[in-house]
Amino acid sequence: MSTPTQVYDSLLALLTPTASWGRHRSHSEVSDGLKRIRRIVLTEGIPEPGRPPLRPRIWKLMLKIDSLNxxxxxxxxxxxxxxxxxxxxxxxxxxxxxxxxxxxxxxxxxxxxxxxxxxxxxxxxxxxxxxxxxxxxxxxxxxxxxxxxxxxxxxxxxxxxxxxxxxCPLYVQPTLVGVHKGLKLLDQCLKIVDPELFDHLRSKNLSAELYAFPSVLTLCACTPPLEEVLQLWDFLLAFGVHLNILCVIAQLLLLRQDIMDSPSPMKLLRTFPPLNARPIIGVTVALVKDIPEDLYRELVAHPFSS
The missing domain is CATH 1.10.8.270 (putative rabgap domain of human tbc1 domain family member 14 like domains)
Known part of the structure; x- marks a missing residue:
């Protein structure tokens, strides 16, 4: 395991100079650099705070913001x-x-x-x-x-x-069509990765629409603390907003025993426990391989394609 200083230095080297991205580097160099940054985000996270802070530069890079007006x-x-x-x-x-x-x-x-x-x-x-x-x-x-x-x-x-x-353009249409699609996909994915937990929630008349709406709508930004939200967003910006659906399922799985033992799970799920980004990311990555290919394609497309 690298130290935070080593991770910081590795990321800083990949980001310096930022202005050269896409201008003075070949396509293969840019692609390789992005892969390495994503790998570090996934395995180590962005060490913050740092001087200079790296998160703003990485977020702009992932969003392809190379000029301002x-x-x-x-x-x-x-x-x-x-x-x-x-x-x-x-x-x-x-x-x-x-x-x-x-x-x-x-x-x-x-x-x-x-x-x-x-x-x-x-x-x-x-x-x-x-x-x-x-x-x-x-x-x-x-x-x-x-x-x-x-x-x-x-x-x-x-x-x-x-x-x-x-x-995520479909998440912010007047009908919130992307959000509602995401909630349906959450139910479908949960049924596959943990049918027992899914059945328990359904036996209490709980669908994702009832307990996961805020977490899907805001990409988990509604659940404190903010420093953990930012780490989760590092992951989502690097690998795709669609993974937030699996991040919500990961939170359910980390809370699984309490949910299964509760006669009224909605009392637990009305307010999700404080966010803990690294375990959530770890579980999310493990869940990806359990989702059937056709369902995963729907998951990837749902924030921007109907």
Whole structure:
């Protein structure tokens, strides 16, 4: 096992200089570098805090953010309140409300500014092809890790916009079609990997729609602590948002005996235990091999393809 310093130095070497990614390196070098970074994220995790911090650079790399447009962002910001401004403000003050570390760094006006800018960006660009976007439930929580992690609001906006529009667009449609599909897939996967646990939950009339909706909607960002959420998101950004469904199942399996022993499992599942990213990632990776190929294809596609 490498020390955190060794892991940090390995990642820093792969990321330096960031500007050379895709510009001065061959395709095979870029591909090999990304594979090595993903392997480290999977096996060791990103050592934080570090100087300079590596998570912002790795997140931008995974999202393929290699340029920023400050003028465009300022344009959206200066457009002021949007038609869904009241809806945004009804949610932003509740965002990670019990996390003092988050509240100390990310003020409510930063959340509002980013979300309003996102709405304006997609309203003005609504004539283009593709899915429409506006503000929907859960976007406030999905934006929170980006505002906390990235060093500037401009970078947070670029990462959040790209993430929503490319990684999980069906999760933020007005009907939350991707979320509901994900919940159905969660039931299907759980039935395969642990039929006894699935049957026990069903005997209590519990489907994923009832106990896993917040965790699927927010990619587990609703479950503290934030530092563990960020580690889980390192994994999801590196390997795919679809794996969050298996991450939720992993949490169930880590809680399995308590669930099986409980006459009222919903009391346990109403609030999931504090997130512990490394065991969850370990169980998730082990679960992948148990999912049939056709079901796994559905899992991979569900955040962005209907």
């Amino acid at each position: 400050a003028d465009e962002y300022l344009r959206w910001v200066t457009m002021g309140p949007s038609a869904v401004s009241t809806k945004i403000k009804n949610d932003t003050f509740r965002t990670l409300a019990t996390d003092t570390q988050f509240k100390g760094k990310v003020k409510e006006d930063m959340l509002i500014r980013l979300l309003e800018a996102f709405v304006w960006k997609n309203h003005v660009g609504s004539e283009r092809d593709g899915l429409p976007f506006t503000y929907v439930q859960g976007m406030n929580v999905l934006s929170a890790p980006f505002l906390f992690t990235l060093p500037s609001q401009l970078e947070a906006f670029a990462c959040f916009s790209t993430f929503i529009e490319q990684s």
